[in-house]
Amino acid sequence: MTSGRFQRIMFAIYVAMFFAYLLGPLVVMAISAFNTPEYPQVWPLEGFTTDWFGRLFADNDLMEGFRTSLWIGLLVVCISVPIGLAGAIVMTQIATTARSFYYLVVVSPVLTPGVIIGISTVVFWREFTLVTGTRFLYDGIILTVLGQSSFISAYCMLIVLARLQRFDRSQEEAALDLGASYPQVFLHILLPYLKPALFSAAVLAFLSSFENYNTTTFAILSDKSLTTVLAGRVRQGSTPSISALATLIVGVTIVAAITYEVLKRRDDRRARERQVAAIRAEEAELSLATAQ
Amino acid sequence: MRSIYVIMLLPLVLIAAFWLIARLEGPAASTRPGFFQRNGIGIGLYLIIAVGFWAIFIIILPMVYMVDLSFRPKLPPAQIGGPKDVYTLENYRFFLFGSTTSTANWNWIHINAFFSTIAASIVITLLNFVICYPLAYHMAQSAKLESLRVLLLLLIIPYWVNDILRAFALRVLLSTGGVINQALAGLGLTSEPIDFLAANVGLYTGLSYAYLLLMIFPLYNAIESLDKNQIEAARDLGAPWWHIHTFIVMPHAKPGIASGCTLVFMLCTGAVATPMVLGGPSTLWFTPIVYDRFYELFNWPQGAAYAFLLLMACVLFVLTVLRLTGLKLGEIAR
Numbered sequence: 001m002t003s004g005r006f007q008r009i010m011f012a013i014y015v016a017m018f019f020a021y022l023l024g025p026l027v028v029m030a031i032s033a034f035n036t037p038e039y040p041q042v043w044p045l046e047g048f049t050t051d052w053f054g055r056l057f058a059d060n061d062l063m064e065g066f067r068t069s070l071w072i073g074l075l076v077v078c079i080s081v082p083i084g085l086a087g088a089i090v091m092t093q094i095a096t097t098a099r100s101f102y103y104l105v106v107v108s109p110v111l112t113p114g115v116i117i118g119i120s121t122v123v124f125w126r127e128f129t130l131v132t133g134t135r136f137l138y139d140g141i142i143l144t145v146l147g148q149s150s151f152i153s154a155y156c157m158l159i160v161l162a163r164l165q166r167f168d169r170s171q172e173e174a175a176l177d178l179g180a181s182y183p184q185v186f187l188h189i190l191l192p193y194l195k196p197a198l199f200s201a202a203v204l205a206f207l208s209s210f211e212n213y214n215t216t217t218f219a220i221l222s223d224k225s226l227t228t229v230l231a232g233r234v235r236q237g238s239t240p241s242i243s244a245l246a247t248l249i250v251g252v253t254i255v256a257a258i259t260y261e262v263l264k265r266r267d268d269r270r271a272r273e274r275q276v277a278a279i280r281a282e283e284a285e286l287s288l289a290t291a292q
Numbered sequence: 293m294r295s296i297y298v299i300m301l302l303p304l305v306l307i308a309a310f311w312l313i314a315r316l317e318g319p320a321a322s323t324r325p326g327f328f329q330r331n332g333i334g335i336g337l338y339l340i341i342a343v344g345f346w347a348i349f350i351i352i353l354p355m356v357y358m359v360d361l362s363f364r365p366k367l368p369p370a371q372i373g374g375p376k377d378v379y380t381l382e383n384y385r386f387f388l389f390g391s392t393t394s395t396a397n398w399n400w401i402h403i404n405a406f407f408s409t410i411a412a413s414i415v416i417t418l419l420n421f422v423i424c425y426p427l428a429y430h431m432a433q434s435a436k437l438e439s440l441r442v443l444l445l446l447l448i449i450p451y452w453v454n455d456i457l458r459a460f461a462l463r464v465l466l467s468t469g470g471v472i473n474q475a476l477a478g479l480g481l482t483s484e485p486i487d488f489l490a491a492n493v494g495l496y497t498g499l500s501y502a503y504l505l506l507m508i509f510p511l512y513n514a515i516e517s518l519d520k521n522q523i524e525a526a527r528d529l530g531a532p533w534w535h536i537h538t539f540i541v542m543p544h545a546k547p548g549i550a551s552g553c554t555l556v557f558m559l560c561t562g563a564v565a566t567p568m569v570l571g572g573p574s575t576l577w578f579t580p581i582v583y584d585r586f587y588e589l590f591n592w593p594q595g596a597a598y599a600f601l602l603l604m605a606c607v608l609f610v611l612t613v614l615r616l617t618g619l620k621l622g623e624i625a626r
Contacts, residue, residue, distance in 0.1 A: 011430070018427055022450055022504060025461035028471055032464055040464045042471050086342035093330065098313045103622055105347050111554060111610055111624075112603065113562025115579055116358075119599045123361055123592060124354035127296045150350045183332035211454040213565050218586065230456050234569050238463060246457040253452045257445055 026250055033243035040240045052244040059241070065229035068141065069210055072225060075145045076152055076209040077202050083149065084156025084201055085194070088164050091157070107158075109151035114214030121147035121219050140223030147219040148209050155208065156201040163197035294373035295360050302356060303348045362597035383597030405576035410605055413560035416500050417553050420507040423500075424552075428511035429541065433520060451505045459498045459569035466494045466570075490572035498570040503559050507552040514548020515541060547623040550613050554624055558606050578602060 032040035036047040056062065087106055094102055109117060121143055129138040167190070175185045191198075213227040220228055233242060328336040363379045371377065382392040387406075390399030431443055450458070465471050466488040473485040488494045518541060526536050542549065567577035582602065585595030614621065 011426070014426060015430070018423065019446060021423075021501070023446065025458070025465050025501070026450060026453065029457075029461040029464050039469065041469075042464070043474055082338075083342045083346045086339045087346065090339055090343050093327065095314050097316075098310055100622075102347075105351060106343075107621065109351055111558060111606065113558055113606060115562050115564055115582065116599045116603050117354075119582070119586065119595065120354035120358035121350075122586075123596060124357040127294070127357065128353075131294060131296055146350055149346070150354075153346055153350070181332065182330055183335050186331065186335050207452055211452060213455055214562060217564060217583075227454060227456060230454070231565060231568065234456055234460055238460070238467070242457070242460055243464065246453060246461065249453055249457065250449065253449050257448050261441065261445060 026246070029243045030247045030250065033240055033247045035240065038239065040238050040243050052240040053248070055241045056244050056248075061224060061229050062226070062233070062245075065224040065226040068224060069226035072141060072144050072148070072216075073206045073209040075141075076148050077205045079145065079149045080153040080156050080205045081198060081202050083153040084158075084205075085160055085198065087153065087157035088160035089190075091161060092164060107154055110154045110158075112151070114151070114212065115218060117150055118147050118215040118218030121150070121215075122221070138221075140219065140221035143219040143221065144216050144223075144225065147215045148212055151215075152205045152208050156205055159201045159204065160194060160197045163194055167193060294377075295364070296357060299353060299356055299360060302352070303344075306348070306352070307344075358596045359600055361593050362600045364593045366591050366593050383594045384601075386594060387597065387601065401576070402581060405578050405581055406601065406605075408576055409561055409578040412496060412499075413557050416496060416503075416560050417507075417556045420500055420504055420556050421511075421549065421553060424504065424508040424511055428508050429515055429537075432512050432515035433518070433523065447505060447508065455502055455563070455565040456569060458502050459566045462494060462498045462501060463489070463569055466497070487572070489570060490574065492572065492575055494570040494572070495567055495575055495577070498566045499560050499563060502563070502566055503556045506555045506559065510548040510552040510555070511545060512548075514545035518544045546617050547619055550617050550619055551624040554610055554613055557609050561602060561605060 028042050029040070031042045031045075033052055034048055034050065035041055035045055036049045036051075091099065091102065125143055125146065126138060129135050171189055171193075172185050175189055176182075180188070211227065213231065216225050217228055217231065230242070230245070233239070330336075331339060362383055363381070364377060365380050365382055367374075367376060385395070386392050386399070387402055388399055389395045390397060390402070427443075431440055435443065463470070467473075468485040468487055468489075472488070473482070476482045477485065488497075522540055522544075523536055526540055531539075562579060563577075564579045564583065567575060567580055571577060571580075578598075579602075582595055582598045585591050585598055610621075610624075613619075614624070
């Protein structure tokens with residue numbers, strides 16, 4: 001039994017080291033965000049301050065970048081979720097011989113480095129807007145939205161597809177037998193069924209867009225997004241303001257993750273209660289049937 | 293003629309090909325309702341326009357145009373589409389020889405950067421697999437539900453912190469005045485600070501750190517679907533632990549392993565933020581060189597050629613992974 005115990009201790013050490021590696025740098029950075037020296041410093045703790053957070057909100061470029069990133073994120077959600085939905089539905093309807101080729105095309109952006117997506121978007125739209133006389137479309141925000149949409153739509157499609165594959169076709173057939181038209185089936189049966197998937201796709205799309213740097217840095221042209229401003233600041237040198245920003249993001253993530261967890265637990269409990277109730281009802285029905 | 297006009301014809305060919313395939317499959321499909329009958333005109337149009345715009349204008353045309361541009365010379369705007377706008381290999385020649393005309397000397401800086409980027413990415417990918425596999429296995433097979441939730445929560449929190457900020461966090465740790473150097477000096481182990489960033493330790497740690505979670509989630513998902521009874525059965529039959537992993541868990545988790553490795557490799561070779569923040573003065577990474585072609589030298593055809601080389605490296609990696617594991621693309625990209 002001692003070897004089992006030894007193994008367990010070794011494993012505990014490994015898990016501790018893993019999380020120290022994963023979370024340690026973030027904790028250290030968070031500490032430096034509250035320390036007074038000009039350079040992000042953890043030790044010695046010279047004094048507690050929240051000035052660095054204040055400077056963050058006074059930094060106009062950063063705030064402008066933040067607003068631009070919000071806009072880009074919202075536009076990406078508006079484009080990627082409908083495209084992802086359409087992509088998933090087409091996947092279930094397309095002729096089987098064409099399906100693998102179609103899959104290759106629409107999934108390829110997920111496996112392409114973001115820089116290359118950014119580059120190809122910029123070079124193509126520069127030429128396209130030039131020859132079609134639509135120069136006003138050659139704009140950093142529009143290009144960034146287009147570039148990010150290529151792979152974020154694919155994420156959305158994969159999420160929708162995962163749920164679509166569990167869709168019970170007989171529901172659709174029942175509706176059709178009862179005289180519903182195909183568009184009605186789409187609007188009143190398929191869409192409500194896909195709603196949770198569409199919601200998670202929207203959240204994921206926004207978050208992926210908001211934190212994207214690789215595609216954005218090429219496609220943003222002369223505009224500024226939060227990540228490109230941030231990259232510029234980091235390149236100029238380290239200041240605790242950057243630590244403060246990261247700490248804010250980590251804080252927001254923790255709150256969001258815990259809220260999600262709590263909501264999910266509540267949902268799970270409800271689902272379990274409903275299941276138990278359903279089983280009881282079934283048993284009651286059965287006992288009635290046998291009694292008769 | 294400007295090449296974009298030719299390229300714009302490509303979607304027409306593609307649509308024709310799809311239409312033809314649908315036609316050829318006609319007899320089998322004739323019992324099913326047609327596309328517009330099936331979806332109604334409005335929704336049918338929405339599906340076609342959304343998917344068509346995405347596939348053609350967002351995915352295919354930009355990529356094809358980029359490849360075309362990489363085989364063109366750099367010309368002033370007035371001469372584009374003129375007699376001098378011909379296909380050429382000069383951008384690729386520049387990558388190899390550092391000159392568009394002469395082939396006397398090799399362009400070692402760029403060649404070195406390209407291959408060391410790929411080699412380092414492969415090493416980091418394998419390293420991340422080794423780091424993540426035990427935890428993924430534990431989470432998927434033996435963790436209790438309560439502790440699993442805590443573990444997942446702890447993993448998700450750093451997941452949404454941006455690349456740049458993660459790299460910055462490591463810089464706070466690893467710089468010459470950083471925490472680790474302070475600790476080493478405090479313990480009396482070093483008399484002078486070690487420059488981790490110049491020695492590329494910072495860069496490699498940063499890349500491994502940034503993409504750790506992209507390895508662990510696919511692994512976890514793949515191992516989770518393995519039936520616990522299979523492992524129990526093997527153990528009962530006396531299989532040693534490494535047998536269980538190499539012959540039962542890993543073959544089952546192959547799609548997850550392949551997709552984790554592909555993602556980590558792809559993100560490493562294409563990383564821009566991490567080399568920028570954690571690279572030392574002598575660090576050679578390929579993406580900053582590509583970036584400079586565009587926004588320092590404004591030589592877009594050359595930049596396109598460099599980007600295409602990087603893309604080819606990734607395609608080659610994916611193909612190798614598919615060949616080694618015997619999987620299909622659909623099993624990796626999920």
